[in-house]
Amino acid sequence: MHEIADEHLLANILANNDELAKHNREHFDAENIFAVNFMSAPGAGKTTLLSHLIPHFQKVYHPAVIEGDMVGNLDAERLAVTGAPVFQISTGRSCHLDAQMIARVLHGNDIHNQNNHKPSILFIENVGNLVCPAEFPLGEHRRIVLLSVTEGDDKPLKYPVIFHNADAVVFSKCDLLNHVDFDLENASQYVKNLNANCSVFALSTKQEGSLQPFATWLEQSIEKHQLSKGEYTNVHSHTR
Amino acid sequence: MPTEASICKIQIGEFRNVDPDSLAFAFDALKSNDPQTQNCQLEIKMISAEAICQSNHHSYHPAEANFYACTICGDGIGKLISGQELEIASIIMETVQIETMDETRKA
Ligand SMILES: Nc1nc2c(ncn2[C@@H]2O[C@H](COP(=O)(O)OP(=O)(O)OP(=O)(O)O)[C@@H](O)[C@H]2O)c(=O)[nH]1
Ligand SMILES: [Mg+2]
Ligand SMILES: [Zn+2]
Ligand SMILES: [Zn+2]
Numbered sequence: 001m002h003e004i005a006d007e008h009l010l011a012n013i014l015a016n017n018d019e020l021a022k023h024n025r026e027h028f029d030a031e032n033i034f035a036v037n038f039m040s041a042p043g044a045g046k047t048t049l050l051s052h053l054i055p056h057f058q059k060v061y062h063p064a065v066i067e068g069d070m071v072g073n074l075d076a077e078r079l080a081v082t083g084a085p086v087f088q089i090s091t092g093r094s095c096h097l098d099a100q101m102i103a104r105v106l107h108g109n110d111i112h113n114q115n116n117h118k119p120s121i122l123f124i125e126n127v128g129n130l131v132c133p134a135e136f137p138l139g140e141h142r143r144i145v146l147l148s149v150t151e152g153d154d155k156p157l158k159y160p161v162i163f164h165n166a167d168a169v170v171f172s173k174c175d176l177l178n179h180v181d182f183d184l185e186n187a188s189q190y191v192k193n194l195n196a197n198c199s200v201f202a203l204s205t206k207q208e209g210s211l212q213p214f215a216t217w218l219e220q221s222i223e224k225h226q227l228s229k230g231e232y233t234n235v236h237s238h239t240r
Numbered sequence: 241m242p243t244e245a246s247i248c249k250i251q252i253g254e255f256r257n258v259d260p261d262s263l264a265f266a267f268d269a270l271k272s273n274d275p276q277t278q279n280c281q282l283e284i285k286m287i288s289a290e291a292i293c294q295s296n297h298h299s300y301h302p303a304e305a306n307f308y309a310c311t312i313c314g315d316g317i318g319k320l321i322s323g324q325e326l327e328i329a330s331i332i333m334e335t336v337q338i339e340t341m342d343e344t345r346k347a
Binding site: 004005006007008009010011012013014131132134135157160161162164189190192193194195196197 | 316329
């Protein structure tokens with residue numbers, strides 16, 4: 001004899017990560033830290049962009065950085081020279097950061113008090129990958145995806161999930177536009193098709209002035225966030 | 241009384257980076273070591289994406305063939321109303337009553 005029980009669960013398979021992401025968000029908000037998650041394919045220019053953004057934000061926001069890499073601390077060393085506190089996460093075999101890794105940094109380090117300055121912005125550099133980082137929210141306030149012009153303007157169509165989930169997309173290495181067939185208009189259109197609310201920027205770290213619109217957008221995002229604090233929407237939650 | 245899982249139903253939305261074959265492979269590898277799950281069948285249901293376009297609130301299926309734009313007006317996704325699922329919909333458990341020696345003798 002046997003009995004059958006059909007248990008209707010609708011349990012979120014990544015619930016552990018999503019709960020920890022929410023927990024990280026509570027840490028950030030309690031400490032007045034605005035957290036920004038930078039994602040891209042390997043080599044699109046995340047570390048280089050951060051090395052230019054940090055000095056820009058230094059005076060007012062005292063940025064801190066969490067550097068995610070599979071192996072080594074090369075990027076962390078590159079950013080440490082800016083004077084910003086940099087926390088390295090070596091993910092080992094994992095091709096993305098997850099909320100647990102961020103929680104460990106938040107619990108194990110006094111990131112809230114560096115050189116007598118409280119950071120009010122935290123840059124998180126994810127592992128170079130356009131697939132898995134989209135699946136693991138970290139508790140960040142904004143998600144940025146970089147797409148360098150050498151990668152091709154069709155990439156939003158091939159990696160729709162990460163572009164749909166982005167708050168802003170940055171087309172990087174625009175100094176190289178003359179050497180490649182990258183149509184900025186097409187690329188922007190694809191991104192807007194995937195997410196009409198996404199902001200789009202084109203810049204080059206070789207042309208310092210080109211970073212300004214993106215830096216301004218970040219500053220405005222911090223201001224907006226301070227007005228709407230406490231609201232937490234998971235990247236996947238609007239489906240339900 | 242021992243119970244074991246016989247069917248596990250999972251839903252994966254089109255706008256999640258989850259490959260059903262890889263998930264099934266991992267599921268089979270994990271279940272085999274546990275008497276409560278070793279006979280469990282995985283049923284995966286793919287959920288297609290449905291978007292609401294930003295300006296005109298049309299409901300449409302965002303597809304690569306149309307560059308993910310609204311098939312009616314060409315506008316972009318305002319929000320997704322389905323396609324981001326990644327969940328266990330249900331698990332069917334069976335309670336197996338093992339026949340004891342006594343019962344066998346009675347029969
Ligand atoms: N021409 C040009 N090269 C750039 C620009 N930004 C970055 N690069 C170069 O691109 C290469 C990769 O840059 P990184 O900043 O290391 O890229 P990343 O995204 O941090 O790379 P990973 O962390 O390994 O994924 C380096 O050789 C940079 O010098 C740019 O605006 N223009
Ligand atoms: Mg880097
Ligand atoms: Zn904590
Ligand atoms: Zn429409």
